[in-house]
Amino acid sequence: GNSVTQMEGPVTLSEEAFLTINCTYTATGYPSLFWYVQYPGEGLQLLLKATKADDKGSNKGFEATYRKETTSFHLEKGSVQVSDSAVYFCAFNTNAGKSTFGDGTTLTVKP
Amino acid sequence: EAGVAQSPRYKIIEKRQSVAFWCNPISGHATLYWYQQILGQGPKLLIQFQNNGVVDDSQLPKDRFSAERLKGVDSTLKIQPAKLEDSAVYLCASSLDGGAGEQYFGPGTRLTVT
Numbered sequence: 001g002n003s004v005t006q007m008e009g010p011v012t013l014s015e016e017a018f019l020t021i022n023c024t025y026t027a028t029g030y031p032s033l034f035w036y037v038q039y040p041g042e043g044l045q046l047l048l049k050a051t052k053a054d055d056k057g058s059n060k061g062f063e064a065t066y067r068k069e070t071t072s073f074h075l076e077k078g079s080v081q082v083s084d085s086a087v088y089f090c091a092f093n094t095n096a097g098k099s100t101f102g103d104g105t106t107l108t109v110k111p
Numbered sequence: 112e113a114g115v116a117q118s119p120r121y122k123i124i125e126k127r128q129s130v131a132f133w134c135n136p137i138s139g140h141a142t143l144y145w146y147q148q149i150l151g152q153g154p155k156l157l158i159q160f161q162n163n164g165v166v167d168d169s170q171l172p173k174d175r176f177s178a179e180r181l182k183g184v185d186s187t188l189k190i191q192p193a194k195l196e197d198s199a200v201y202l203c204a205s206s207l208d209g210g211a212g213e214q215y216f217g218p219g220t221r222l223t224v225t
Contacts (some may be wrong), residue, residue: 034213043218044216089154093210095210095211097209101155
């Protein structure tokens with residue numbers, strides 16, 4: 001069945017460090033891929049997305065590339081800030097709109 | 112643009128009691144989702160509506176959970192009777208037309224069953 005496997009957390013980094021959060025998925029067909037973020041005390045919100053193979057989604061300095069051959073969508077940021085501390089969820093939608101989420105990775109950035 | 116509204120934000124009930132959650136999606140969004148998010152886990156889809164019809168309710172525990180979306184706008188999710196393991200955050204989300212599009216989430220309702 002459909003599933004998303006995310007790198008387990010928590011992840012703790014110093015400010016300006018490089019971030020990678022791994023995500024792989026199992027799905028039929030060609031899903032759209034998403035990263036959602038949940039800041040402390042707030043609801044889930046879209047961070048970035050990619051809808052077809054080799055697309056790169058980007059927002060707020062974060063990037064992720066849709067790799068169909070490895071069924072991956074790893075999240076990266078070159079220099080994290082304290083304000084990036086949050087829980088990050090990898091997810092996909094099938095063409096029929098069925099959603100599957102990973103279990104989330106908690107990121108803490110220390111000054 | 113107003114976001115997805117949910118109420119109540121918090122609810123504490125005893126096991127075997129019933130509870131209802133309300134969701135108002137973004138205006139014009141045809142697709143509405145209800146998720147259950149247990150602490151430390153990702154959201155799990157309970158039910159998906161397209162307008163007022165059910166698209167997917169395969170993970171809804173139908174012996175105790177029910178949901179409706181009358182007139183294709185607001186939606187209500189009910190649990191009756193509640194169990195301890197139902198303690199979770201219940202998230203409502205909407206999207207313009209389902210399919211592969213992004214979802215917009217409400218703030219959630221945190222349910223505690225004692």
